[in-house]
Amino acid sequence: xxxxxxxxxxxxxxxxxxxxxxxxxxxxxxxxxxxxxxxxxxxxxxxxxxxxxxxxxxxxxxxxxxxxxxxxxxxxxxxxxxxxxxxxxxxxxxxxxxxxxxxxxxxxxxxxxxxxxxxxxxxxxxxxxxxxxxxxxxxxxxxxxxxxxxxxxxxxxxxxxxxxxxxxxxxxxxxxxxxxxxxxxxxxxxxxxxxxxxxxxxxxxxxxxxxxxxxxxxxxxxxxxxxxxxxxxxxxxxxxxxxxxxxxxxxxxxxxxxxxxxxxxxxxxxxxxxxxxxxxxxxxxxxxxxxxxxxxxxxxxxxxxxxxxxxxxxxxxxxxxxxxxxxxxxxxxxxxxxxxxxxxxxxxxxxxxxxxxxxxxxxxxxxxxxxxxxxxxxxxxxx
Amino acid sequence: xxxxxxxxxxxxxxxxxxxxxxxxxxxxxxxxxxxxxxxxxxxxxxxxxxxxxxxxxxxxxxxxxxxxxxxxxxxxxxxxxxxxxxxxxxxxxxxxxxxxxxxxxxxxxxxxxxxxxxxxxxxxxxxxxxxxxxxxxxxxxxxxxxxxxxxxxxxxxxxxxxxxxxxxxxxxxxxxx
Numbered sequence: 001x002x003x004x005x006x007x008x009x010x011x012x013x014x015x016x017x018x019x020x021x022x023x024x025x026x027x028x029x030x031x032x033x034x035x036x037x038x039x040x041x042x043x044x045x046x047x048x049x050x051x052x053x054x055x056x057x058x059x060x061x062x063x064x065x066x067x068x069x070x071x072x073x074x075x076x077x078x079x080x081x082x083x084x085x086x087x088x089x090x091x092x093x094x095x096x097x098x099x100x101x102x103x104x105x106x107x108x109x110x111x112x113x114x115x116x117x118x119x120x121x122x123x124x125x126x127x128x129x130x131x132x133x134x135x136x137x138x139x140x141x142x143x144x145x146x147x148x149x150x151x152x153x154x155x156x157x158x159x160x161x162x163x164x165x166x167x168x169x170x171x172x173x174x175x176x177x178x179x180x181x182x183x184x185x186x187x188x189x190x191x192x193x194x195x196x197x198x199x200x201x202x203x204x205x206x207x208x209x210x211x212x213x214x215x216x217x218x219x220x221x222x223x224x225x226x227x228x229x230x231x232x233x234x235x236x237x238x239x240x241x242x243x244x245x246x247x248x249x250x251x252x253x254x255x256x257x258x259x260x261x262x263x264x265x266x267x268x269x270x271x272x273x274x275x276x277x278x279x280x281x282x283x284x285x286x287x288x289x290x291x292x293x294x295x296x297x298x299x300x301x302x303x304x305x306x307x308x309x310x311x312x313x314x315x316x317x318x319x320x321x322x323x324x325x326x327x328x329x330x331x332x333x334x335x336x337x338x339x340x341x342x343x344x345x346x347x348x349x350x351x352x353x354x355x356x357x358x359x360x361x362x363x364x365x366x367x368x369x370x371x372x373x374x375x376x377x378x379x380x381x382x383x
Numbered sequence: 384x385x386x387x388x389x390x391x392x393x394x395x396x397x398x399x400x401x402x403x404x405x406x407x408x409x410x411x412x413x414x415x416x417x418x419x420x421x422x423x424x425x426x427x428x429x430x431x432x433x434x435x436x437x438x439x440x441x442x443x444x445x446x447x448x449x450x451x452x453x454x455x456x457x458x459x460x461x462x463x464x465x466x467x468x469x470x471x472x473x474x475x476x477x478x479x480x481x482x483x484x485x486x487x488x489x490x491x492x493x494x495x496x497x498x499x500x501x502x503x504x505x506x507x508x509x510x511x512x513x514x515x516x517x518x519x520x521x522x523x524x525x526x527x528x529x530x531x532x533x534x535x536x537x538x539x540x541x542x543x544x545x546x547x548x549x550x551x552x553x554x555x556x557x558x559x560x
Contacts, residue, residue, distance in 0.1 A: 366402050366404065367399040
């Protein structure tokens with residue numbers, strides 16, 4: 001009740017009356033107050049309540065800013081009540097101003113509007129609507145000034161290019177504003193990203209092999225036009241088979257770039273990032289990866305003795321991993337998993353698995369000291 | 384023995400040497416390298432007794448330049464390996480004190496007996512002190528031998544009926560046959 005303010009019923013700038021109800025009683029939380037049988041006016045900015053006739057005479061009334069309303073619900077009438085009375089619950093945020101109100105403080109975070117004779121119009125709907133519109137923020141739409149377009153000459157072409165760029169920029173920022181909009185624009189984004197990525201690929205000769213460029217091309221080369229979804233298939237088995245194919249198509253080139261291995265957690269992120277909308281559960285991805293080997297796809301699922309699971313190129317076996325790691329070790333003298341991770345651009349877990357694989361094949365040996373675990377070329381066997 | 388780098392094998396300066404390797408083949412090489420290093424070190428330093436609890440005071444098990452130590456449990460397991468070939472023996476049940484025999488007791492025994500034969504001292508009595516510290520043995524490898532180890536060596540000869548130990552409180556001697 002401490003959110004109500006005494007005010008004059010005159011409408012503010014841009015404010016307009018939406019609906020009007022009679023015989024309304026105000027509750028502070030669950031408690032009845034003495035404000036009963038009054039008129040309630042809902043405007044785009046406020047809820048006004050006045051004694052019968054007070055508002056039309058311009059006398060002081062109570063007002064509640066719509067900006068304070070957090071959530072609106074209608075209280076379901078109890079089974080024993082036969083009256084037409086309907087109650088609307090308004091959940092409110094803390095008052096921000098310290099102006100004069102009928103009650104300085106309240107223990108409740110909500111108030112109730114009790115319509116003794118029900119309401120003629122859809123009060124809840126109107127309130128919700130005007131809260132969403134936020135008319136009180138007074139956003140006035142600037143009228144667009146007609147522009148004269150130069151269509152000819154190089155200037156014209158440049159300008160139209162610039163405008164296109166601007167539009168692209170805007171659509172990217174709009175797309176990321178919220179998920180709903182992203183979903184609406186997904187198709188457009190995918191085609192856009194494809195376009196940009198092909199452009200980047202075409203220009204690879206001109207642009208320096210900058211890492212940001214490469215990263216961008218990775219990001220933008222993702223995107224699946226037509227994701228495999230469960231609904232399209234009658235049996236799980238078929239679903240997993242086509243999912244496995246999709247994952248392989250998507251990740252094969254990336255895994256090749258990253259040294260032939262990708263942790264399953266990364267696979268999960270990449271695939272879902274590429275799909276964008278029809279997200280996959282970890283179980284589905286795991287099941288799909290498990291059948292890759294039997295389908296003789298270019299990738300296969302490997303589980304290390306530590307329990308870490310990775311997708312690995314089918315052509316890559318433990319021995320060649322061990323061999324490659326040993327060559328690196330010889331080059332560097334010694335490596336910790338962090339250093340190997342940095343050198344190959346792979347995750348630390350994967351780097352450790354590589355070193356352990358090399359150790360298992362007798363290609364490396366460990367130095368476990370207080371400085372951490374390091375691996376050295378296996379001089380015991382080579383010397 | 385000096386601790387200069389030239390005296391140590393390459394493994395001593397290889398950090399993984401101080402971590403027990405999990406790979407079986409590698410570990411076998413590592414352990415055998417340790418075994419020969421321990422025997423070499425003890426031989427050069429005439430070290431007959433190693434206490435595992437104080438092992439890190441020996442440069443053998445503690446490479447201070449690299450700051451690497453061999454874990455005591457690993458030391459015990461390597462010494463146990465040495466014990467299998469008769470090159471070491473635990474002195475207590477907790478396996479903390481070890482006698483190291485860079486020559487096995489049998490090798491020592493034949494060395495001492497050869498020496499006695501050379502001098503023609505069969506059928507004569509020598510004190511243990513004479514045998515380990517005497518002028519005649521200065522050039523021999525067993526000079527300065529720990530009395531406990533010497534007794535064990537002579538017990539081997541006794542079993543072969545080549546000598547008889549006379550162990551009384553004041554005088555400890557041995558008679559060769």
